[in-house]
Amino acid sequence: MREGANMSEPAKTKKGLIVSPIENGTVIDHLPPGKAIKIAEILSLLQPGSVVIMGQNLKSTKYGKKDLIKVEDRYLTGEEYNKIALVAPNATVNIIRNFEIQEKRKVSVPDVLEDVALCANANCISNKERIPSRLYTVSRDPLVMVCHYCNFEFKGEELRLKG
Amino acid sequence: MEFVNRDVVSIKDFARPELEHIFEKAEDMEKKGYDKSLLKGKKVGLLFYEPSTRTRMSFDSAAQALGAGTIWFAGVEGTSVMKGETLKDTIETVANYMDVIVMRHPFDGSARWAADVTTKRATRGFNKVPIVNGGDGKNEHPTQTMLDLYSVQKTQRRVDGLELALVGDLKYGRTTHSLSYALSMFDTKIRYVAPDALQIPEHVTSFLKRKGIAFTKHSRIEEVIETVDIIYMTRIQKERFPDENEYNKVKGVYRMDKKLLSRAKPTMRLMHPLPRVDEITLDVDDDQRSYYFQQAGNGVPVRAALLALIMGAVR
Numbered sequence: 001m002r003e004g005a006n007m008s009e010p011a012k013t014k015k016g017l018i019v020s021p022i023e024n025g026t027v028i029d030h031l032p033p034g035k036a037i038k039i040a041e042i043l044s045l046l047q048p049g050s051v052v053i054m055g056q057n058l059k060s061t062k063y064g065k066k067d068l069i070k071v072e073d074r075y076l077t078g079e080e081y082n083k084i085a086l087v088a089p090n091a092t093v094n095i096i097r098n099f100e101i102q103e104k105r106k107v108s109v110p111d112v113l114e115d116v117a118l119c120a121n122a123n124c125i126s127n128k129e130r131i132p133s134r135l136y137t138v139s140r141d142p143l144v145m146v147c148h149y150c151n152f153e154f155k156g157e158e159l160r161l162k163g
Numbered sequence: 164m165e166f167v168n169r170d171v172v173s174i175k176d177f178a179r180p181e182l183e184h185i186f187e188k189a190e191d192m193e194k195k196g197y198d199k200s201l202l203k204g205k206k207v208g209l210l211f212y213e214p215s216t217r218t219r220m221s222f223d224s225a226a227q228a229l230g231a232g233t234i235w236f237a238g239v240e241g242t243s244v245m246k247g248e249t250l251k252d253t254i255e256t257v258a259n260y261m262d263v264i265v266m267r268h269p270f271d272g273s274a275r276w277a278a279d280v281t282t283k284r285a286t287r288g289f290n291k292v293p294i295v296n297g298g299d300g301k302n303e304h305p306t307q308t309m310l311d312l313y314s315v316q317k318t319q320r321r322v323d324g325l326e327l328a329l330v331g332d333l334k335y336g337r338t339t340h341s342l343s344y345a346l347s348m349f350d351t352k353i354r355y356v357a358p359d360a361l362q363i364p365e366h367v368t369s370f371l372k373r374k375g376i377a378f379t380k381h382s383r384i385e386e387v388i389e390t391v392d393i394i395y396m397t398r399i400q401k402e403r404f405p406d407e408n409e410y411n412k413v414k415g416v417y418r419m420d421k422k423l424l425s426r427a428k429p430t431m432r433l434m435h436p437l438p439r440v441d442e443i444t445l446d447v448d449d450d451q452r453s454y455y456f457q458q459a460g461n462g463v464p465v466r467a468a469l470l471a472l473i474m475g476a477v478r
Binding site: 119121123124125126128129130131146147148149150151152153154 | 173175249250251268269270271272273275276299300301302303365366369370
């Protein structure tokens with residue numbers, strides 16, 4: 001399927017697309033409204049010379065409104081998929097090659113988060129000494145995590161990414 | 164059921180039959196006496212970054228009763244921790260000197276991290292040095308829980324079917340968290356008695372809910388004293404409060420005195436992990452229902468049994 005001309009929810013108005021297609025790269029779709037900038041920051045997308053298109057509060061038949069990011073010549077690592085899932089659990093990632101959607105993936109919070117996010121317990125050893133954090137997913141909806149070290153259980157909104 | 168070289172980090176790492184096995188060995192040791200040859204030639208490290216009387220001394224006593232030597236520090240003064248040494252580096256170093264490490268540390272999760280460090284060290288060809296958690300911050304204190312549960316079983320001759328009240332600082336008190344996890348393996352009813360600001364945290368109650376354990380919350384001891392089989396009092400821990408004003412609002416809120424205790428069943432036993440401040444008056448000490456000093460004494464057989472099991476001296 002051709003990128004931009006796609007999909008279940010094209011980001012367009014009556015006059016046409018408001019977010020132009022990309023030739024090669026990644027489209028991160030179905031982000032909660034207002035989250036595009038945060039995701040772009042988390043993934044360090046806003047680098048000098050990089051081509052990034054961000055849409056905010058676009059119409060979405062599925063969610064009412066959504067944000068969207070398109071980034072050229074950039075593909076995501078497994079860890080980056082995990083990071084997106086923590087902020088935008090319903091996001092879809094499309095991998096684009098030659099204007100075609102080569103692969104479409106739903107993000108998902110993994111069972112174990114290795115050194116991606118911080119334990120929400122300020123007195124946890126993982127926040128006191130320089131050691132790799134490890135969090136286990138207790139529940140995905142609502143998101144609940146538990147720390148490998150201190151057993152502290154906390155909700156998704158308390159979660160901060162390592163960075 | 165394998166105990167050899169096993170870390171003792173969280174009570175949740177143990178299944179009910181394993182706890183019962185530890186209690187069986189502890190009871191054996193109490194009845195038959197301690198065999199000084201069991202841990203002859205072994206060294207037990209006691210790394211106490213925070214103050215302790217009962218835990219450190221009962222581990223020391225238990226180790227010596229079985230013939231082991233002990234190497235320890237109590238407080239970080241005079242150690243490389245004062246120079247900024249990380250926990251990992253301390254553990255990597257002292258693991259060369261001892262067969263098991265018992266540690267108390269101010270940070271939550273420190274025992275699990277130490278256990279991970281010695282497990283990884285074992286992949287480099289060294290012996291696994293098991294870690295025994297003697298209290299990690301406000302998180303867990305599993306051997307306290309073992310001796311608490313042993314005391315419950317010893318005094319009531321069972322755990323199933325009992326009604327227990329946990330009273331005082333349930334928010335910051337790690338003993339009540341660990342005890343709750345342990346009680347979830349049995350058929351018990353738990354009454355949490357605390358001021359709102361110090362009630363049992365949600366991460367404990369959500370665990371109990373998942374396990375289907377019956378519990379209720381109360382603000383006054385009077386609401387539960389006549390029906391419970393065990394009252395487990397705890398100290399309001401000044402050192403765990405981020406704000407002294409918050410501490411002042413709740414200190415001295417519960418006081419067990421002779422008059423209040425007289426309302427309890429004759430078979431009820433009053434327990435406390437100690438130290439107490441003013442939550443149990445001195446006139447209660449001689450009441451037959453008071454059990455806290457014997458409870459502290461139970462630390463020796465339970466810790467001796469545990470050390471013997473994880474060092475492979477008994478099966």
